[in-house]
Amino acid sequence: AQTVTQSQPEMSVQEAETVTLSCTYDTSENNYYLFWYKQPPSRQMILVIRQEAYKQQNATENRFSVNFQKAAKSFSLKISDSQLGDTAMYFCAFMKQETSYDKVIFGPGTSLSVIP
Amino acid sequence: GAVVSQHPSWVICKSGTSVKIECRSLDFQATTMFWYRQFPKQSLMLMATSNEGSKATYEQGVEKDKFLINHASLTLSTLTVTSAHPEDSSFYICSARVRWTEAFFGQGTRLTVV
Numbered sequence: 001a002q003t004v005t006q007s008q009p010e011m012s013v014q015e016a017e018t019v020t021l022s023c024t025y026d027t028s029e030n031n032y033y034l035f036w037y038k039q040p041p042s043r044q045m046i047l048v049i050r051q052e053a054y055k056q057q058n059a060t061e062n063r064f065s066v067n068f069q070k071a072a073k074s075f076s077l078k079i080s081d082s083q084l085g086d087t088a089m090y091f092c093a094f095m096k097q098e099t100s101y102d103k104v105i106f107g108p109g110t111s112l113s114v115i116p
Numbered sequence: 117g118a119v120v121s122q123h124p125s126w127v128i129c130k131s132g133t134s135v136k137i138e139c140r141s142l143d144f145q146a147t148t149m150f151w152y153r154q155f156p157k158q159s160l161m162l163m164a165t166s167n168e169g170s171k172a173t174y175e176q177g178v179e180k181d182k183f184l185i186n187h188a189s190l191t192l193s194t195l196t197v198t199s200a201h202p203e204d205s206s207f208y209i210c211s212a213r214v215r216w217t218e219a220f221f222g223q224g225t226r227l228t229v230v
Contacts, residue, residue: 035218043154043207045221091159095218100147101167104211104219106159 002027004107012113013082021077023092031097036077040088087114118144122222137195137225139210145190146212154207200229
């Protein structure tokens with residue numbers, strides 16, 4: 001079974017600074033997706049960034065980038081130039097890339113506060 | 117991205133009654149839909165996976181007679197909480213997928229049982 005671990009329950013960062021959220025996972029699969037989702041106070045789940053395991057290049061989306069270390073099973077999220085709107089829960093997630101029935105498995109989450 | 121609409125956004129019901137939550141994929145046909153439950157300050161816990169036209173697959177520990185899931189079409193899945201009790205109060209989130217894509221999430225339903 002796959003598991004996702006986030007070792008930082010809470011983090012804070014000054015506005016305009018950079019912060020890195022950690023995530024590790026455990027799987028015996030070779031083909032899978034990794035995601036970072038953001039859940040603001042509205043509780044709507046928002047996809048921040050996606051990484052396909054077969055791609056060696058780290059994914060980037062504007063101020064968000066990941067450091068994907070497949071051998072180490074590590075998938076950290078870096079947020080640059082932090083903004084007040086980045087305050088939210090962040091969930092690291094895993095999904096097998098096999099069938100349409102494959103479910104998304106979430107880590108416990110990291111609560112990020114951006115301080116003005 | 118694709119849009120998943122969940123209705124209602126919040127509902128209050130009396131203990132012992134049933135409540136239905138709808139999840140619709142608005143601009144795509146979802147081969148699979150998932151239902152999650154989220155307690156305050158916790159992660160999303162998968163309750164069940166449903167595929168159009170077939171019975172839902174429930175996760176261990178989830179009572180299938182309590183949480184009835186119907187996936188009648190490729191754009192609609194419903195979750196019915198039967199004989200609701202205060203301990204069923206929670207935030208319920210659905211998500212939908214088509215093959216080879218990530219999951220898209222509804223906005224969630226806050227259920228309060230009084």
